Amino acid sequence: MTPLVTTDSQVEPPLTTESQVEPQGTSQQQNKSIEQAKMDIEAMLKSSVDFHDKEEYATLLLWDFAGDEEFYHTHQTFLSQDAMYLVVTKLNEADDPNAQALFRLWIDSIHCYSRREEQNIISDDKTTTSGDLDPPVVIVGTWKDAVTSEADMVEEACRENFLLYTENLADDEREHIRFAYFISNKEDERSVFQQIRQNILNLARGMRTWNKEYPLKFIQLEQRLQEQKKELPIISYQEMKNLSSDTPKPLTEDELILFLEFHHELRALVYFKDLSEYIILDTQWLSDAFRCVVTARKFRINFRNQKKWKDFFQRGELNNAVLEDIFKNETKILYEHKDFILKVMEKFDIIIHPNKSEGVDEKPCYYVPCMVKEDCQCDIYKMFKVPEDTRHRSTWLCFKFRFLPPHLMNHLIASLSRKYTVAELVDSRKQKRQIALFKGTAVFELQHETTKLRKLLVMTCPNVIQIQVWEFGEDIKRGLYKYIADFVTEELNTIMHTRFKMSNVKFEKTWECGLTEPKCVIGSNKFMEEPITEYQCDTCQIKHMFIDEWSDQQNKAPTLSQKSGKAQHVSEFNSCIKNTSQIISTPTKMSVRVKASNVSEEPPSKCSLREMSVRVKASNVSEEPPSKRSLREFTKEEINFTKMGMIVLNILTDASYDLLKPDKPHLRPRNDCDLTYLYQEHRRLNKHIPTNGWGGIWQTIQGTDIAVGDDIERIRLTRNELQHSTAAELGDTRFNELCNILSDLLIRFDQFNKPQKLYTDELKDILAKTISDEDVKLVKNDLPGKYALNSLKLCSKFIRVLSRLKYQCADFISII
Template identity: 80%
Template structure:
């Protein structure tokens, strides 16, 4: 069995450099040509940066963010529940080091500015406007008041609609020119009379940060993976005074490993002025922030040396390629350091952003127009129907075709600026903060769980991962009306992200069953898994272990695989003495599935050990034979590749398939045996210390070898017989 390799080969050439990674990696390769055509119809430079802050609970992430925002008072900081998303605007070129947090009206104003500057530039190029347009608008009784000159410009603009529309060489809707012109004039007037000031004379280039503050509690890690990205800057925050705590070390390594899954070595990295990016660096870039500097024991000549010694404890076991992500290291005290320390961090982050491949990319004006409309809509509701967004997308001066609209939605879904699933067409989530808040209603740390009238069922969920529908009803009913009204759709989205599992429904079963939430399962099997299902120690009844060995196994991958298998097979149930209800065999790192739902004579065991996913089949009927389970091996292989490379774009995650004797205890499985091109018939088992026949249940290689052997034997017999016959005839 060969190693998996479903990497995506990006197109070559100058035009391909203009296409975002998310577009390149789409399954439909026509998306690249479509995006390039969109750019031809008009574009502007995009400088949006994703900044993700991760680290252990209590490391000081939220305090750090406040200090970066220029807040000195951090005494009332509380733990983050789920994910908190902040929008920040800063000057991209002049480096004044100021970050301005933005209110809810900013997105609309900023989009207006982007469009307006582009329009004015085009108009000035055509000599239709000699003087720059000034759009500082005063308001009186909610009515915009403009100067005489501006009024004349608006009047002129209204009389020349085909000049005002977005720069495009071709008319967008020739059958309805008046409607398009009227809408263009209306949009232009809206931009000039924006609720916030738009200064088209401002030649400064601005960048917008989307800062994602991830909670440090373990329960949130699975949902966090939903929002990780290749094109982000990561601030990994760790407590310097906990350097010798194994748990702190493990969590630091988990985040570095998780980020490394998305690594990409650029052929030609851009090198910024301060040399923060070099040709040997790996993206995504990582900034390590060591906090609690004031609590580090001074076992060196200086505080700086003591802090560096502590950080080396965290980083000493990192692989060489993982170190390629680390650009800068800081040792700080959120409470004691002055503002100049955080000013320097802000400057270094913007310099890192300039060196990223996503910096200053051309972006279609058609997309900006739709963003503008959706930003207005998002103020009303965080969720919208597909038909409504389709209507909005065609009601712009430069309408989007349905193909372009779907590309817009899929692109922004990959960016997680909205959530869109083609097979869930009824709704689109415009506000990812709202979605994150919905996630944390169910997947949350115990300290954030509110006291409920159904506490017993809540405790059962927290321990076993079984979520009773009554609990779901109670949770969402306590939240906002809009959340409760869209409860069913949110549950479907959580299924798409593999956060919850909806069990296969049997005919006549309860319409409101329990859900399974694998990432919340804390329970371990109370007895040996073989004793639990009365599996005999017989090599004819236990298949060989099939092992998927990773250099690093992303922590959420097991849960995604369990979700994939549960859509194909039912999770096995067992009778527990003294209990009326059956219990499902879903545990932390272990699950058992029914391969034969009617007879229950064949089951699949799935287990996760450090950097290994291992599976085994149990036979309670016939003996295991060659090649019986190739379809299971193929299914698991395909699902793992789809999860890693298609859904999460983790281009750097790979595995190899190996095997182990089926009588080896699960915790002792290492997968030390490789599948060979030349099939074998027997082997000396290190576990049993005896010779075994090699059955090779997971592939048809052995069967092919046997078939070839049989054919050759038949041919040999027939050929020998013919030779003997010829010899006899000759003698006669």
């Protein structure tokens, strides 16, 4: 399977990277740049390029992946939504179950990145779409000459064999396939292959990233790097800075970082801010470096280290001696940069450096999860002496996927190993201690490694990741393990949607009796909206008490009173939510700035109106004269509405702005942005894609949907709910629900944006604030009044056009 990256990635390049202050260079540097520009122009004029050629050109990056099973877990490093994929398979092996499974694996893996393009929408009401899904796939069936058939029936026989590969694909997976070609390297003419090339080019022209505008500064630096890549596949950051400043239009350091991040998303190079000492220019070289470490048996083994190599093949233990054997047989450049390559591999979770107890014998440098071939030698429960009763074994929490990407379990193990200590056990055969990391199975210590009274079992079955807690201390009770359920959920969503942008990978959380054997777990029970206390167990054929130790896994946003197992931060907010109808005597003051900005309502194509955005900021000030205080009490509903309005106008807008700013260097100033504009920019950027797509409703957003895009949708829905309120009131139940939803949301944004002042602290400030008459009026007039004001403006335009009456917009505003 070969991905063809034709143009840009999800990161949209800026239309210009001009700085307000250009870097000052010496006269010698300027002369050198001018001379370089002259040489470039002369080289272009002397080249064989036809300047009258009207064809469009694009950069083509072609990667050839290693085909061994051990290498599959490195491939996600290079997969992208904005690539085309050639899936090559042998037509003469179509009846081989292994070949069919491998074909299905690649189509499933590509489908993880699926996206339905806006230009594919064909109906006027935008509800019906065409039959194509991106990224596009081209199937190439080889060995046509080896297919058994009559001479005049070869094409038909090839087609029948091709259908054997595709018969088990899901309907939406078939929508990726654009063409299927049946070829023979022995018999087909060159024209056959030329036609395939032409069709691939035509397909590329139809992709969303084709022919985007691109800064001239970037092109100049790209040309330098292309030359540099011919000599060395890796370059230091300082050398990169020198190259970027030695062009006719030098880049500032901020522009250079933007260049590197953009091309990293494109997979044209590899750059990490926290590993910025080197930049890898040749991604194929990196793929080859991965292959050296994630090695198959056919590669050379030093027989002096035969036992260590056996541990590597069976248990994934990567010792210094094995590393030395691997790298010393490679090129000099690879050996010189082995430490950096290992850091990159650890960044991608291809190798891990887990937390381990001090007593584990001869600690290896790393573990390579995808190389672990050793199964548990006996029952995992017997190995750790776990009693067979529900007082010591939790229910199984299952994460069910339609398709579980092969690398996802390894990423989860890497995340857990960074947070928790890997459990250890004694190998009775070898008389030594080893960590509990097996093929598809791992055990972690959830409490202090000295007590070891609580352990986490993580396993994988076909399309299911399942976890169970073993309790050797306190009794299992409701909500006891919510923290681990939340951590695993958040890590899976981060891996899928933030790190690797697998927009089409989703899971459902279910549960099963804890006494069910691991291999028999299918997650047959769904979490109910209505709480239950007992159930009839199909495994044990008896009645069990339902404790709900994972807590609040119902597929709806629970109310505050339901969330008894909530983490500590929610209880901090509870005190702020109670007794909101009371008027506290602490005086406050509201500073209000009103800014008019051009925005367009959803959908953008419908209209373009001027909208008033109000920036409300609360601050504690000294005692005000009694005459300026509110003289009336407000209802609970009015106070709830006002506080929620302040949360929307301040905190949620700040969080949305801070999230967008790094990806939009020319974003308007904060005071010129409201949530309508910010949401449209996020949707246009299409970087943080919601689990269920853009424009969802509350009912479609599950509690398990915690990707960044899902939170962007929650912000939009909260804003809309207030704006569409006609009474400017919010009942206690809904207010508490929104507070719970937004408190979780803001904790995630605190971790993602890392603001100077935590959004959750701002939330507590507003919830604890005393509401004044002025506060109520400002929020009440702003949120529900925007659309009425815009409607009057629009009406005034029609009246002036149709009736030719000389009304001014100000006349209508004055009526309000």
